Amino acid sequence: MTTSSSPVWQYRTRKQTLLRWLGWFWLVALTVFCWQLMNENTIWAFVSDAPAQAADIGSRMFPPAWSYVGELWQPLWDTINIATLGTLLGIMIAVPVAFLAASNTTPSVRFVRPLALLIIVASRSINALIWALLLVAIIGPGLLAGIIAIGLRSIGFVAKLLYEAIEEIDVTQVEAVRATGASGAQVIDYAIVPQILPAFWGISVFRWDINIRESTILGLVGAGGLGIQLNASLATLAWNQVATIFLLILGTVVVSEWVSARVRQAVL
Amino acid sequence: MLKLENVSKTYKTGDKALQGIRFEVPAGQVVGLIGPSGAGKSSLIRCINRLVEPTAGSILLGDTDLTRLNGRSLRQARRRIGMIFQEYALVERLTVMENVLSGRLGYVPAWRSFLRRYSPEDIGQAFALLEKVGLADHYNKRADALSGGQRQRVGIARALEQNPELLLVDEPTASLDPKTSRQIMRLIRGACQERSLPAIINIHDVMLAQQFSDRIIGLRNGEVVFDGAPDELTNEVLTRIYGDEDWTQLRGQESSEESTDGSSDAPSVDLAEGV
Numbered sequence: 001m002t003t004s005s006s007p008v009w010q011y012r013t014r015k016q017t018l019l020r021w022l023g024w025f026w027l028v029a030l031t032v033f034c035w036q037l038m039n040e041n042t043i044w045a046f047v048s049d050a051p052a053q054a055a056d057i058g059s060r061m062f063p064p065a066w067s068y069v070g071e072l073w074q075p076l077w078d079t080i081n082i083a084t085l086g087t088l089l090g091i092m093i094a095v096p097v098a099f100l101a102a103s104n105t106t107p108s109v110r111f112v113r114p115l116a117l118l119i120i121v122a123s124r125s126i127n128a129l130i131w132a133l134l135l136v137a138i139i140g141p142g143l144l145a146g147i148i149a150i151g152l153r154s155i156g157f158v159a160k161l162l163y164e165a166i167e168e169i170d171v172t173q174v175e176a177v178r179a180t181g182a183s184g185a186q187v188i189d190y191a192i193v194p195q196i197l198p199a200f201w202g203i204s205v206f207r208w209d210i211n212i213r214e215s216t217i218l219g220l221v222g223a224g225g226l227g228i229q230l231n232a233s234l235a236t237l238a239w240n241q242v243a244t245i246f247l248l249i250l251g252t253v254v255v256s257e258w259v260s261a262r263v264r265q266a267v268l
Numbered sequence: 269m270l271k272l273e274n275v276s277k278t279y280k281t282g283d284k285a286l287q288g289i290r291f292e293v294p295a296g297q298v299v300g301l302i303g304p305s306g307a308g309k310s311s312l313i314r315c316i317n318r319l320v321e322p323t324a325g326s327i328l329l330g331d332t333d334l335t336r337l338n339g340r341s342l343r344q345a346r347r348r349i350g351m352i353f354q355e356y357a358l359v360e361r362l363t364v365m366e367n368v369l370s371g372r373l374g375y376v377p378a379w380r381s382f383l384r385r386y387s388p389e390d391i392g393q394a395f396a397l398l399e400k401v402g403l404a405d406h407y408n409k410r411a412d413a414l415s416g417g418q419r420q421r422v423g424i425a426r427a428l429e430q431n432p433e434l435l436l437v438d439e440p441t442a443s444l445d446p447k448t449s450r451q452i453m454r455l456i457r458g459a460c461q462e463r464s465l466p467a468i469i470n471i472h473d474v475m476l477a478q479q480f481s482d483r484i485i486g487l488r489n490g491e492v493v494f495d496g497a498p499d500e501l502t503n504e505v506l507t508r509i510y511g512d513e514d515w516t517q518l519r520g521q522e523s524s525e526e527s528t529d530g531s532s533d534a535p536s537v538d539l540a541e542g543v
Contacts, residue, residue: 176357176423179317180430181347181374182381189382190370194361 060239079225083211086150094158102166123156132223146223165199209260275325285311296464300481347374350427354439356419360412371429397425417448435467
């Protein structure tokens with residue numbers, strides 16, 4: 001038995017190994033560089049008393065101002081409305097965009113699809129808070145600005161996940177419905193919609209769940225909801241009120257998460 | 269009657285799937301289309317209802333040249349052609365009834381099919397067909413709750429709901445056990461006889477093809493290399509279609525299978541008789 005004659009198998013070629021080492025080296029170098037940069041821009045005097053500061057704010061937060069809850073129900077209701085109506089608005093626009101963006105349903109891969117993808121990217125690239133900032137400037141402060149901000153931000157999210165679902169459908173079912181002489185609208189109705197419906201409900205409820213969280217802070221820029229109270233409490237250093245708001249947001253998010261989990265379970 | 273003249277299909281990749289196919293299928297004739305994988309059987313069937321575009325030639329169904337149609341007229345021609353698929357191709361999340369009624373889509377305006385408001389005649393026919401394929405009690409079940417054999421029965425009912433003039437059948441038994449396969453073939457054959465429907469059945473199982481067709485067409489590399497009666501399928505012909513293989517031994521095994529299967533046929537006859 002000579003070892004030289006037995007066939008050699010290597011997981012990676014020499015070149016691949018070298019490239020991987022280079023990649024890791026680059027990552028470590030970047031980390032060291034960033035660490036240095038961070039150290040230069042930090043005022044260590046502030047960091048050193050951080051535990052004391054945290055303890056101080058923590059003690060001011062406790063006990064939460066329970067009586068303040070009475071003033072929060074209306075803003076909470078506004079927040080839920082912003083999230084729900086905004087999600088509906090987003091879905092209404094996202095569904096047609098998704099069909100235009102999916103490569104198997106788009107009327108034109110060259111012209112319409114890039115446009116639909118652009119809408120999706122534009123909507124996704126801007127945070128709801130920034131949308132709200134713009135909209136408050138354009139249509140004034142209030143619920144409407146919040147609803148539209150949430151709606152605009154939701155388009156991209158819902159449309160992207162939905163068009164991916166459309167692209168993954170089983171084409172033989174589509175072929176079978178087409179073979180009966182069905183029109184384009186009927187093919188969508190009978191072959192595509194039934195296949196993407198579970199994904200549609202899952203995505204919509206998930207987005208609604210996210211929107212509840214996002215709409216709690218929109219008030220910071222004047223777009224209605226709990227954020228207005230949060231802003232006011234922060235400005236007056238009323239930390240025990242801030243704590244109450246935090247707890248209320250936490251409760252709301254837990255409930256919305258529970259609802260969304262139940263809905264997703266029901267449609268699968 | 270179906271008439272194919274010089275039908276050819278060349279895919280964009282340059283693969284010549286079909287070359288100068290010509291044959292006629294008279295009313296009521298069941299044609300078994302056999303050939304090795306990749307011989308063009310699926311392409312041929314799909315060229316007829318234009319799920320695949322033929323590159324050349326003409327396909328006449330009655331007086332209509334199917335290759336010249338577009339848009340609405342193509343859809344109107346498609347509704348005259350029923351198709352049964354490999355792996356059933358039912359819409360899994362719709363009910364059995366919706367799947368059968370989808371056979372009427374070509375006849376019904378979109379708003380009616382959207383609201384699932386089909387005419388009483390359409391619904392009556394759907395119930396009658398489900399009765400015939402032995403699924404009368406399952407009409408409200410979702411298609412994905414059925415077994416393979418049951419799903420293919422729904423597939424047959426969907427195709428017949430179209431009241432077709434031609435039946436295209438693509439590997440109907442590919443994922444079914446031998447007994448269910450025979451029941452399904454018997455059902456298809458019965459329907460063709462009752463309605464004097466011509467049918468083209470793609471099939472891998474040569475014994476099944478011989479047993480249930482009036483005529484066999486053998487395809488190899490996109491060309492017809494055999495066209496004749498089922499009992500003319502000699503070892504020499506099989507070699508011409510598929511290439512060298514010990515056909516005698518294969519036949520020996522299958523014919524003994526046949527004889528044992530014959531006795532177990534009795535309980536399933538009720539299903540075949542109805543259609």
